[in-house]
Amino acid sequence: MPPLSHLFLGAAALFWLVLPLAALFDGQHTHRRAWSALIGLGALTLLGAAVTVLYARPESLTLPLPFFLGTAPIAFHLDMLAAWFLAVIALSSGPAAFYLHDYMEHMKTRTDMRVFWTALPLLLLSMALVVLAANALTFLIAWEVMSLSSFLLVATDHRNASTRQAALVYLGATRVGTAFLAGGFLWAHALTGSWVFQNWHLAGVRALGPGLLLLTGLGVKAGMWPFHLWLPAAHPAAPSPVSALMSGVMVKTALYAIVRLFLFSRAFAHPAFGYILLILGSVSAVWGILFALIQEDIKRILAYSTVENVGLILIGIGGAISARFLGVAGAVQLGAAAALFQILNHALFKSLLFLGAGSVDLRTHTRDLTKLGGLGKRMPYTFGLFILGAAAICGLPPLNGFAAEWLLYQGSLHIAAQGTTPLLRCCGVLMIGQTALVGVLSLACYTRALGVAFQGRPRTRAAEEAKEASRGMLLAQGLLAAGCAGLGLAVPLALSILQRLVTPLAPNAVPLASVWTLPMPMLALLLVFTTGGIAMWMESAARRQPVRKFITWECGFGDLTPRMQVASGSFAQPIARMFSAFYRYAIHLHIDGVNRRLFPEEITVETKTGAVLETRIYHPLVRWVDRAGDWIVQMQAGSIHLYLLTMFGTLLLLLAIGGFTR
Amino acid sequence: MSFEFGPVAACTVLLGLWMTGLTQLPSKLMLYALQTVTLGLLAIWVGKQHGEPALVAAGTAVALLKGVAVPVYLNRVVRRLGCRRDEGLLLAPPLLLFATAGALGALMLLHPFSRQIAPSALPTIGMLFIGMVLMVSRRLAVSQIIGFLVLENGIFFYTIAQPHSMPPVVELGVLMDILAGTMLAGLLTFRIRDSFEHIDVTELKQLRG
Numbered sequence: 001m002p003p004l005s006h007l008f009l010g011a012a013a014l015f016w017l018v019l020p021l022a023a024l025f026d027g028q029h030t031h032r033r034a035w036s037a038l039i040g041l042g043a044l045t046l047l048g049a050a051v052t053v054l055y056a057r058p059e060s061l062t063l064p065l066p067f068f069l070g071t072a073p074i075a076f077h078l079d080m081l082a083a084w085f086l087a088v089i090a091l092s093s094g095p096a097a098f099y100l101h102d103y104m105e106h107m108k109t110r111t112d113m114r115v116f117w118t119a120l121p122l123l124l125l126s127m128a129l130v131v132l133a134a135n136a137l138t139f140l141i142a143w144e145v146m147s148l149s150s151f152l153l154v155a156t157d158h159r160n161a162s163t164r165q166a167a168l169v170y171l172g173a174t175r176v177g178t179a180f181l182a183g184g185f186l187w188a189h190a191l192t193g194s195w196v197f198q199n200w201h202l203a204g205v206r207a208l209g210p211g212l213l214l215l216t217g218l219g220v221k222a223g224m225w226p227f228h229l230w231l232p233a234a235h236p237a238a239p240s241p242v243s244a245l246m247s248g249v250m251v252k253t254a255l256y257a258i259v260r261l262f263l264f265s266r267a268f269a270h271p272a273f274g275y276i277l278l279i280l281g282s283v284s285a286v287w288g289i290l291f292a293l294i295q296e297d298i299k300r301i302l303a304y305s306t307v308e309n310v311g312l313i314l315i316g317i318g319g320a321i322s323a324r325f326l327g328v329a330g331a332v333q334l335g336a337a338a339a340l341f342q343i344l345n346h347a348l349f350k351s352l353l354f355l356g357a358g359s360v361d362l363r364t365h366t367r368d369l370t371k372l373g374g375l376g377k378r379m380p381y382t383f384g385l386f387i388l389g390a391a392a393i394c395g396l397p398p399l400n401g402f403a404a405e406w407l408l409y410q411g412s413l414h415i416a417a418q419g420t421t422p423l424l425r426c427c428g429v430l431m432i433g434q435t436a437l438v439g440v441l442s443l444a445c446y447t448r449a450l451g452v453a454f455q456g457r458p459r460t461r462a463a464e465e466a467k468e469a470s471r472g473m474l475l476a477q478g479l480l481a482a483g484c485a486g487l488g489l490a491v492p493l494a495l496s497i498l499q500r501l502v503t504p505l506a507p508n509a510v511p512l513a514s515v516w517t518l519p520m521p522m523l524a525l526l527l528v529f530t531t532g533g534i535a536m537w538m539e540s541a542a543r544r545q546p547v548r549k550f551i552t553w554e555c556g557f558g559d560l561t562p563r564m565q566v567a568s569g570s571f572a573q574p575i576a577r578m579f580s581a582f583y584r585y586a587i588h589l590h591i592d593g594v595n596r597r598l599f600p601e602e603i604t605v606e607t608k609t610g611a612v613l614e615t616r617i618y619h620p621l622v623r624w625v626d627r628a629g630d631w632i633v634q635m636q637a638g639s640i641h642l643y644l645l646t647m648f649g650t651l652l653l654l655l656a657i658g659g660f661t662r
Numbered sequence: 663m664s665f666e667f668g669p670v671a672a673c674t675v676l677l678g679l680w681m682t683g684l685t686q687l688p689s690k691l692m693l694y695a696l697q698t699v700t701l702g703l704l705a706i707w708v709g710k711q712h713g714e715p716a717l718v719a720a721g722t723a724v725a726l727l728k729g730v731a732v733p734v735y736l737n738r739v740v741r742r743l744g745c746r747r748d749e750g751l752l753l754a755p756p757l758l759l760f761a762t763a764g765a766l767g768a769l770m771l772l773h774p775f776s777r778q779i780a781p782s783a784l785p786t787i788g789m790l791f792i793g794m795v796l797m798v799s800r801r802l803a804v805s806q807i808i809g810f811l812v813l814e815n816g817i818f819f820y821t822i823a824q825p826h827s828m829p830p831v832v833e834l835g836v837l838m839d840i841l842a843g844t845m846l847a848g849l850l851t852f853r854i855r856d857s858f859e860h861i862d863v864t865e866l867k868q869l870r871g
Contacts, residue, residue, distance in 0.1 A: 640806070640863045641751060641798050648794040655787075 003059060005078055008049035012128065015042035016121035023117030032101040035117050040097030042121065046128060047090035053083035054497060060134060069137040072195040077134035080501050081264055084340060085131040085256045091483060092248040092347040093124055096241045099355050099476035102469075103241055103362060111156055116239075119152040123245065130253045135195040136185040139257070143181065147174035147221075150250055153242040154234045166237035173220055173230035180217030184210045188267070197260065200267035211268035214261065215276065221254035224314060225284035226613055228307040232295070235303035236367065240358020243299060244351040247306045252343050255313055263321055263336060263505070271325035277318025282434055285311030289441040290579055293448065294572045294609055298357040298367045301449050302350065305393065308438060309346045312408065313339045315431065319411055324506065328418055332506040334411030334515065337498040342404035344494075345392070345487065349401060352389035352480035356382055359469035359477075360453065364462045369449065369568035374458035378466045383454045385477040390446035392484040395439050398524040400487035403494070403516075408435055410515040441575070448571045457562040489521055569607055576609070584610040670704050671785040674819065678792040678812055679766070682799070683759030685747050687740045690808055691733045698729035701815055705822050717822070720833045724818060727837065732811065732844050739848045740804055743855060748802045751864060755799075762795050783823045789816035803851045803861040807844060814840055 019038045022031075053059075058079035067074045104116065122145060129142035151174065155167035185195075187210035192200050202210065220227040231251075235243040258277070261267040288307030295301045316339030323331035359382045360375060361367045376383040392399035409432060416428030458464040468474075487494060495512045502512070554560050576585045586608045593601035635642065677697040684690045702725025709717030740746060750758065766788050773784065793813025797806050814836075821833065855861050 644794070644798050644806075648798065651794075652791075 003052075003056070005049045005052040005056060005059065006061060008045045008052060009078075009128075009132075011045040012042045012049065013125060015039075015045065016125040019121040020118040023114055032104060032113075032117075036097045036101040039100065039121060039124065040094055042124060043090045043094035043097060046086055047094065049078075050083045050086035050090060053078045053086070054080055061132075062134075069141070072135045072137045074138050075134040075196070076129070076132040076138070077198070078132060081256075081260060082131050084344070084497075084501060085252065086128060088252055088344050088347045089124065089127050089131070089249050091344070092351045092480075093245060095476040095479040095483075096244055096351060096355070097476075098472045098479070099241050099244075099358070102472045103239065103358055106362060107156060107239060110159055115152055116156050119149040120242070122149040123153060123250070127249055127253050131256055134197060136189065136197065137195055139197075140178075140182060140185060143253075144178060146250065146253065147178060150174075150242075150246055153246075154238040156239050156242070157237070160237075163237040166233040170230045170234035173227070177217045177220030177227075180213050180220070182217075184213030184215075184217060187213060197265055197267060200261070200265065201269075202267060203269040205270075207268040207270045208272065211262070211270065211273055212276075214268070215258070215273065218254040218257050219280070222251055222258070222314075223284075223307050223310050224280050225287050225307065225311070226617070228284065228288065228310075229614065229618060231306055232291075232300045232303040235306070235354075236297050236299040240299070240354055240361060243302075243358075244354035247303065247354060248347040248351040251306060251310060252347060255310065255317070255339075255343060258314075259317055259336075259339065263317055271322060274318050274321030274323075274325060277314050278322055279318075281311045281314025281316075281318050282431075283311070284308065284314060285438045286434070286441075287311075287582070289438055289445055290575075290582055291611070293441060293445045294576055294583060294585075296369050296568055298360065298369065298372075298449060298453065299354065300367075301445065302353050302357060305442065305445065306346075306350060308442060309342065309350065309393070312405075312435070312438065313342050313346070315339075315435070316342060316408055316411070319408075319415070319431070320505070323411075323415060326424060327420060328415055328424075329506040329509040330418065331411045331414040333502045333509045333512060334407050334414060336502045336505055337495070337512050338404050338407035338411055340498055340501065341407060341494060342401075345400045345404050345484070348480050348483045348487065349389045349392040349399075352385065352477055352484065353393065355473065355477050355480070356386040356389060359473050360466075362473075363466040363469065364460075366460070366462055369452045371460045372453040372458070372463045373456045373460075373562060373565065374454070374463060375466055376454035378458075378463075379454075379468045381474050382469050382477070385474070385481045386454065387450060388481045388484060389477075390450055392488070394443045394446055396443075397518075398485075398488045398520050398527065400484050400491075403488060403491045403520075405435065405439065406518075407512070407515070444575060448568060452566070452568045452571060456565045459562045459565075489524060491516055491520060573607070576607070582612070584608075584612060668782075670700065671782075671819075671823075674700050674704075674815075675766070675785045675788050675792070678789050678796075678815075679759065679763055681808075681812065682762045682792060682795055683755045685749060685755050687746050687748060687802070687804055687808075688737060690805075691737050691740070694808055694811060695729055695733040697812070698733075698815055699725050701819055701822070702726075702729050705818075708822055716833075720837070723834065723837055727841055728811070728815075732841065735844070735848060736804065736807065739851060743804070743851065743861065745802060745804075745861065748800045748805045751799055751801055753799060758795070758799055762792065766791065783820060786816055786820035786823050789813075789819055792816070801862050801864055803847075803854055803863055806863060807847045807851075810847075811840070811844065 015038050019035055019042075022038075023035060058077065061076040061078065063074040100120075104113065107113065107116070126142045126145035126149060130139060130146055133139035133142055151167060151171045154170050155163065157163045158167065188200055188202065189195055191202060191206055191210065194200065216227070218224075220230075223231045231247070235247055238246060262273050262277075285308050288304050288309075288311055292301045292304035292308060295304060316335045316337075318335075320332045320335030320339065323329075323335060357367065359379065360372065363379065364372060364375070366372065388399070392401040395401040395405040412428050412431040412435065414428070416425050416432065419425040419428055458466075492513060495516055499512045552560060573587075576583055579585075588604075588606045588608070590604045590606075591600045592603070593599055635646070674697050677693050677700070681690050681693050681697075684693070702721045702723075705721025705724060706718050707721075709715065709719075709721060753761065769788060769791065770784055773781070790813055793809050793811075793816055796809030796812055798809075800806065800809065817836075818833075851861055858865065
């Protein structure tokens with residue numbers, strides 16, 4: 001009798017493998033409810049596997065002989081860390097299943113749905129396999145399936161030129177990432193002679209080379225600064241449930257590998273990795289949220305906000321690694337727990353927000369903030385759920401985002417209070433300030449997105465005629481929102497699981513539960529009662545005094561149009577000015593008229609932002625690669641003789657190299 | 663390897679070298695048949711000496727199938743295609759013969775390869791090299807097939823020359839592959855002729871992606 005976890009995993013694999021086979025024969029997309037149900041069932045069984053593994057001993061699973069990868073078997077390792085990430089995958093993809101069938105309906109005529117329904121379960125399955133892989137080769141293969149299936153999903157709407165462009169950017173990013181990853185694995189194998197992650201114990205300078213390669217490869221997938229550029233390109237282009245999965249879960253698989261190799265299994269032990277992650281994480285967090293603030297496309301906002309959250313998670317991981325080398329035991333546990341908790345949280349609320357953005361996109365056919373507005377009255381439930389997701393991502397209590405940020409603050413405080421050197425203590429204080437800055441900026445970012453899209457008056461007809469999303473879509477978002485709120489209230493439970501996870505890292509540190517001193521259910525009740533009280537008081541006040549209706553005084557300018565509302569650009573302007581050096585922000589104000597001081601006839605304002613990273617670094621790089629590609633294409637002249645010569649030349653060269661090196 | 667091996671090896675290499683200087687396809691096929699039959703007989707002889715019945719069987723199969731059946735088939739192909747001459751590419755064949763001979767001489771003298779390759783195996787590498795030269799230096803598709811077959815002869819030669827030859831299953835499997843490959847290539851040559859109205863490989867430049 002195999003263990004329960006194996007049965008659950010097998011069932012999940014079965015559900016997700018049956019789907020591509022069945023979907024291949026269903027070009028008309030007729031059984032989409034059945035396919036969605038299969039996705040959901042797979043997620044449910046995966047959650048079952050995660051829960052059983054969480055409360056069991058670690059197990060290994062090696063596939064029997066016909067499944068073999070040349071030099072290593074296809075092997076999996078089920079332990080608590082993997083289970084935590086399995087839960088992340090399951091909790092995010094399960095609710096999305098309810099969303100899929102209604103959302104994908106509008107894509108039906110535009111694209112071949114068979115590709116979508118084949119690639120989606122493959123993506124889910126490969127993410128689970130990445131998390132479970134016990135050796136580098138299994139990991140790499142699952143990783144490739146994940147990259148390629150997600151590329152297919154991004155390219156779902158490939159009749160659209162911008163989607164094709166975005167999909168190519170994403171494909172390029174995955175290729176570069178995998179190249180670095182493969183290099184790192186090969187190097188590590190050369191140094192250790194093993195493909196199994198558990199046998200890798202590199203320390204000191206030897207760890208630096210392969211570790212840096214791996215960190216680069218994983219950083220590309222995770223969306224770490226400066227490799228984050230594919231996120232804002234690919235997420236808006238993909239269908240919303242796919243963006244939710246990619247941003248909520250797929251990005252986390254890279255973080256999983258970082259956590260596993262650099263923190264838990266100590267495959268690469270060197271303090272430099274901690275510092276690098278800390279610095280790049282801080283930059284990602286600030287950079288991501290700053291750029292999220294000035295975007296006009298809702299999904300681009302969310303994509304940049306993912307960069308920010310990945311940054312926060314990396315701060316947690318990097319802080320934990322650094323703290324271990326610097327001997328601050330408490331911060332190790334707190335940093336690791338904050339990172340793991342935030343990974344789960346982000347999967348929940350970012351999926352919720354992406355699904356909300358998808359509903360808006362579906363009902364108004366635009367994601368442009370300048371064309372939305374007033375959706376709160378037209379899509380009240382979506383609005384409410386979006387508010388909840390935004391509050392959670394901004395780290396407002398009593399939701400789950402708050403708990404993770406609280407752990408991060410506590411970890412930084414530990415470093416600030418117990419650091420061994422004054423410099424270290426200063427760093428702790430700086431980390432607190434930096435996290436606070438990011439929190440405030442994200443509050444501004446989401447206030448802007450919510451206010452401009454959902455409040456005020458609709459700016460276009462499309463926004464005016466928007467209708468509430470379908471029940472299935474609302475149910476999916478409702479489940480995710482319930483997850484956010486429930487996790488916020490059940491922090492002690494989550495901390496007890498995390499405690500068992502992170503205890504091996506620093507066995508004699510203070511328990512996590514001791515830093516969670518807030519009576520969160522009481523505070524939540526207080527919040528509910530206060531809000532309810534204010535609402536009731538306003539209700540009664542409205543009843544006591546009759547409502548009077550007036551026209552807003554328009555200062556004599558004439559009719560007030562929706563265009564006169566605070567726009568997305570103007571909301572972001574003060575902050576954009578403050579950080580104009582990052583954005584290369586510029587405002588061109590032009591006033592025309594005979595007496596332009598008193599009676600302006602025409603006023604034009606134009607704001608410009610430029611991304612330094614793209615124009616200064618990536619564009620020249622891509623151009624250079626392009627030119628190299630042109631040169632290589634010349635070799636592909638179609639001449640068979642040239643091909644043969646190349647092959648024979650290579651053969652002779654290899655023979656000669658073999659001769660000279662022996 | 664016993665010393666009787668040397669002259670036979672030299673003969674087969676020289677036959678190959680002679681092929682680089684020829685323009686007529688039937689005579690080239692004739693030389694190829696001679697070379698292959700020699701190699702097959704050599705394999706039978708070596709197998710008898712070392713008491714390896716597998717090598718004897720492989721040698722017989724090579725001599726009969728590759729040495730007789732394939733040249734006859736290719737000869738028919740050439741006759742039906744109606745093009746007996748291959749002018750060569752870049753270098754006129756007689757000049758190519760001298761250039762190849764020079765290169766082979768340099769290869770033997772310098773021995774730039776790994777010390778694991780015994781000097782007795784050098785002629786086999788020379789034959790590989792001749793096969794490559796034959797493939798690269800000719801225009802017609804049939805010539806490429808012949809070049810490939812010579813190259814394969816080189817590989818077979820190498821396995822005989824090694825003290826521990828390849829397992830017979832592998833040897834026979836390769837032989838079968840070569841036969842099927844040659845048949846296919848012969849048929850494909852007709853297809854190329856039908857679609858392009860020639861079999862000049864230098865003109866097939868639309869095949870790129």
